[in-house]
Amino acid sequence: MEQVVEKRIGISSLLDKVISAQEAASFIQDGNIVGMSGFTRAGDAKVVPLALAERAKNENLKLDVYTGASLGPEVDKILAEAGGIRKRGPYQGDAAIRNLINTGEVLYVDAHLSHNAELVRQGIIGPIDFAIIEATAITKDGFLVPTTSVGNSPIFAQYAKNIIVELNLAHSESLIGVHDIYIPEVQGQRQPIPLLSATDRIGEIGIKINPEKIKAIVISNEQDAPSLIVDPDDETQEMANHLLNFLRSEITAGRLTNKLAPLQSGVGSVANAVLEGFKVSEFEDLIIFSEVLQDAVFNLIDAGKVSFASCTSITISEELQKKVYGNIEKYADKIIIRPQEISNHPEVIRRLGLIAINAALEVDIYGNVNSTHVGGTKMMNGIGGSGDFTRNSRLSIFVTKSYAKGGKLSSIVPMVAHHDHTEHDVHVIVTEQGVADLRGLAPKERVPLIIENCVHPDFKQQLWDYYNEAVELTGNAQTPHNLEKALSWHVNAAKTGSMKL
Amino acid sequence: MEQVVEKRIGISSLLDKVISAQEAASFIQDGNIVGMSGFTRAGDAKVVPLALAERAKNENLKLDVYTGASLGPEVDKILAEAGGIRKRGPYQGDAAIRNLINTGEVLYVDAHLSHNAELVRQGIIGPIDFAIIEATAITKDGFLVPTTSVGNSPIFAQYAKNIIVELNLAHSESLIGVHDIYIPEVQGQRQPIPLLSATDRIGEIGIKINPEKIKAIVISNEQDAPSLIVDPDDETQEMANHLLNFLRSEITAGRLTNKLAPLQSGVGSVANAVLEGFKVSEFEDLIIFSEVLQDAVFNLIDAGKVSFASCTSITISEELQKKVYGNIEKYADKIIIRPQEISNHPEVIRRLGLIAINAALEVDIYGNVNSTHVGGTKMMNGIGGSGDFTRNSRLSIFVTKSYAKGGKLSSIVPMVAHHDHTEHDVHVIVTEQGVADLRGLAPKERVPLIIENCVHPDFKQQLWDYYNEAVELTGNAQTPHNLEKALSWHVNAAKTGSMKL
Numbered sequence A, B: 001m002e003q004v005v006e007k008r009i010g011i012s013s014l015l016d017k018v019i020s021a022q023e024a025a026s027f028i029q030d031g032n033i034v035g036m037s038g039f040t041r042a043g044d045a046k047v048v049p050l051a052l053a054e055r056a057k058n059e060n061l062k063l064d065v066y067t068g069a070s071l072g073p074e075v076d077k078i079l080a081e082a083g084g085i086r087k088r089g090p091y092q093g094d095a096a097i098r099n100l101i102n103t104g105e106v107l108y109v110d111a112h113l114s115h116n117a118e119l120v121r122q123g124i125i126g127p128i129d130f131a132i133i134e135a136t137a138i139t140k141d142g143f144l145v146p147t148t149s150v151g152n153s154p155i156f157a158q159y160a161k162n163i164i165v166e167l168n169l170a171h172s173e174s175l176i177g178v179h180d181i182y183i184p185e186v187q188g189q190r191q192p193i194p195l196l197s198a199t200d201r202i203g204e205i206g207i208k209i210n211p212e213k214i215k216a217i218v219i220s221n222e223q224d225a226p227s228l229i230v231d232p233d234d235e236t237q238e239m240a241n242h243l244l245n246f247l248r249s250e251i252t253a254g255r256l257t258n259k260l261a262p263l264q265s266g267v268g269s270v271a272n273a274v275l276e277g278f279k280v281s282e283f284e285d286l287i288i289f290s291e292v293l294q295d296a297v298f299n300l301i302d303a304g305k306v307s308f309a310s311c312t313s314i315t316i317s318e319e320l321q322k323k324v325y326g327n328i329e330k331y332a333d334k335i336i337i338r339p340q341e342i343s344n345h346p347e348v349i350r351r352l353g354l355i356a357i358n359a360a361l362e363v364d365i366y367g368n369v370n371s372t373h374v375g376g377t378k379m380m381n382g383i384g385g386s387g388d389f390t391r392n393s394r395l396s397i398f399v400t401k402s403y404a405k406g407g408k409l410s411s412i413v414p415m416v417a418h419h420d421h422t423e424h425d426v427h428v429i430v431t432e433q434g435v436a437d438l439r440g441l442a443p444k445e446r447v448p449l450i451i452e453n454c455v456h457p458d459f460k461q462q463l464w465d466y467y468n469e470a471v472e473l474t475g476n477a478q479t480p481h482n483l484e485k486a487l488s489w490h491v492n493a494a495k496t497g498s499m500k501l
């Protein structure tokens, strides 16, 4: 055995568990329920899934695959296209599996990311036959040290009957000590989660495992698939400016100090670009308490704007991967990677009083948000942690361009065609047009703010016409709608490609 | 001054603050923001609001009125009909104010009940000019002891510029010691809420007040308006039986013990009737951790089924009021009344692992729930605490009869016309027809369970027809819908009174 491998496996009795990916994959049976590491393309097992995909091409092998969140192509493209996935949860973000989901070939259970661990405890997700977990090392004290994400790995390792470790030598040993693993007790016997500040360490450096459950250790050398976000543009810069001005007005109102509050920023290009906008602001010493750290966070650390970042996953572009992972010591004392049960926990989010910034597909004139279903029926990615943060944050902000598909679609509609976040949970909407602050307002008070401040000029009058007719029709009810036309913009778009009447 | 009054006002310097309701009401100005005690008709101020209503009949007096939840007729009928309310939040349940809300005469901000305190801290609700709080006593240590509810009174008292106390002599002094007042610190400087069990006492017996803020003490002798729920019937008994059988199957599956878990039960006749069904079950030593205690809880205490109940309000029928309040000593050691910020707190609900049972107006074939808007536009009561409990409980159960309006409407529809709780938060649906356990299922897996187990026979085929067409139309997408017909059942009902095609 190579010395570098021996150095990373602290328990010598485990050394003879090192086998090939093919051998490890052969343990897994058709119909198994598998819990995998990985969160938004980071820290996922790679070589065992590829071996599983090979099998799935040639034999009947269909698995239920649960993860932290979305994975790289090994699972969500190659294994999926090989027909190896029966059911998938709780999040995905790959065009290949998305297509299989939207043609009914893969069952998809889209869920709040903070809920998964409870479902594992209750056996609703499970019984888990195998956990497949990418690791940096196994320490001599029996801690499995994750790589670039933690996600649901701790709870999978705790409840799985068997564990397969993918020991990834491509990741520096300097990652050891960056993680903070804390697993709450079962409900009813649970203590408060002792996290009082985003920078607190409350747990262990790795996942405490029972070595007897480890059935295989497979050596890998693969990098995470880099993130797919696109760069900021003029309009996302406009959105960032609107957001920064809004935050300034909150400081003036005495609701925030110029340290703001711990920031959460959602997945995707738009949320990343808006966060990037803080680079040219006066804000300093910012703290991030988020699910995923995307490129913007590292750029803000480099720019001296962000002093600390807590997350459950690091998902960055190829360029940044080289910079960050080639130099992890520089960032190690500024970062903590936690289980998603902690990063997304309502208890923690509410206590810390986060400012949450997430992206929407579309919003409606009353402030309901669709984050997931294009045209109300086709899954894009999933709700992810957006509900965990939105419901529990001090300030819950949604960002979206006011239009999609080159201006043919309005991102503000009479009624969203799918509801992920309701009017009760959405505080502020930001588009490149402006900001609507909905806090404390009745539905009918929100309408003029949303239409006048956020809607693209092409669709303003059309929305006013809808709303005025709805007020008339309902006798000015609490939430005026004309149910015959509420979804007609989407029906039109499906037929003609455009929401313009 | 009467001796009984002096006995209840422990701080002698406050004795000369005792004035008439009219005098106290005269302090309040047009445009004031007022925070009132009261939660689902219990513990609300009564005589000062009546004096305000008299003024509103004769002068320009419009107030923004925030409370714990719904109030009795003094505010939500008499003051409202006198034109004295500009804006109302966060919950109501009276036909009079409902009508004014649905004709646009009163603005209504329907909100998660656990969110109110944060909004007060942030000044989004506020600045509060006056808090008007019904109390049993003011102790010599400066604690204001509430009556039959706590609601938002602690946070209103903390942030209001002025306080008017309605000292209600109709309530027994034996209520002193029943309350447990704990107010979390501001976000970011907050400690964990130290509540580890439903029966824990973590705070004080009353609301610590600054006596200088007390501008008036008004003596009252009024009873709470009794609750308006209707008795259980054969169908609610059927629903209870289905629920009990479901809970038994959870015990068999090893997910619950025969002590179950702390139970939350929602407002209204149906939730009350279903809880009442536990009387003829084998379950004993049950613990309630709920928002409102309705009749069923006291009947279950009397029947030896419930050993402890934590709440923020006691809302019972006239008959039970006599029994319980005439004999409060008998119940005092089995009950704790807490601020709604604690009874409804995500941190506490998740930690304790509650079983939540709430009523729906309608649900859809994917498990989304409408709790609030009849026909999608007209407000019934409000979301109340249903979102706090539903999102965070171990088991989130919705109960509804499968039909409404004598069978003309189906309570299970293709798409709910208003979304309060999404598919991600709804675990189990119970109707008189049966149970659908949706946990861990993809949307398309949920459909047959809901249609076959829960829908009234009159509407089964009609729902299947809708669904099958939607699958065809969307190419079997994640969540099949035919947006042209998704709300057509409601459109039909509005036109013809019936959802039958």
Ligand SMILES: CC(C)(COP(=O)(O)OP(=O)(O)OC[C@H]1O[C@@H](n2cnc3c(N)ncnc32)[C@H](O)[C@@H]1OP(=O)(O)O)[C@@H](O)C(=O)NCCC(=O)NCCS
Pocket: A265, A266, A267, A268, A269, A270, A271, A291, A292, A358, A359, A360, A361, A362, A371, A372, A374, A375, A380, A381, A382, A383, A384, A385, A386, A403, A404, A405, A409, A410, A411
């Ligand atoms: C909403 C979400 C899809 C936006 O992603 P993004 O990368 O910032 O946004 P984009 O504007 O690039 O949109 C992504 C795609 O949706 C399409 N889209 C955007 N708005 C749309 C609308 N109103 N109608 C239809 N399609 C729309 C875009 O055209 C683009 O499609 P393409 O991939 O075919 O080009 C993404 O944030 C998401 O999945 N959110 C849900 C999960 C979440 O919020 N997690 C946060 C917790 S960390």
Ligand SMILES: CC(C)(COP(=O)(O)OP(=O)(O)OC[C@H]1O[C@@H](n2cnc3c(N)ncnc32)[C@H](O)[C@@H]1OP(=O)(O)O)[C@@H](O)C(=O)NCCC(=O)NCCS
Pocket: B265, B266, B267, B268, B269, B270, B271, B291, B292, B358, B359, B360, B361, B362, B371, B372, B374, B375, B380, B381, B382, B383, B384, B385, B386, B403, B404, B405, B409, B410, B411
């Ligand atoms: C949903 C809710 C209204 C049900 O109340 P309930 O008293 O148990 O139910 P009922 O079946 O008696 O229905 C109440 C009314 O709604 C009507 N209704 C019920 N289902 C309906 C439907 N599908 N479509 C239209 N109307 C409907 C009933 O006909 C009845 O109307 P009426 O007052 O004109 O007779 C009530 O539970 C509520 O307000 N919930 C929201 C708040 C909440 O859940 N809080 C819980 C935390 S404690």
